[in-house]
Amino acid sequence: MQHGSETMFIEGEWAGTILAPNADLVLGQSNKIVYGRFAGKNVTVHQYAKVKIVPFNPTKLYEVVFLGGAR
Structure with a gap:
């Protein structure tokens, strides 16, 4: 998330999400x-x-396992 107003340059290869509503x-x-x-x-x-x-399609990537049992 870009909160500023300066121009963002993505000059190389990129994978991800960019939100820059003011730039x-x-x-x-x-x-x-x-x-x-x-x-x-x-x-x-x-x-x-x-x-x-x-x-954007979030998925469950891992499960959290607590030592000593579930919480």
């Missing part, structure tokens, strides 16, 4: 791939960059 977001350079969800005041995608949308 411009610039994605990728030539032949870069970015995965995830992106929201900004303005979003710019460079001409040869590839954006793969990955919907």
Whole structure:
């Protein structure tokens, strides 16, 4: 989450979610791939960059086990 208003540049490959409601977001350079969800005041995608949308779908990744029994 970007709370400021300065432009965010994602110049390499990226996987994740970026929320920047008050900032411009610039994605990728030539032949870069970015995965995830992106929201900004303005979003710019460079001409040869590839954006793969990955919907947020939380899953249970692990179970917590307490020593000495469940709590």
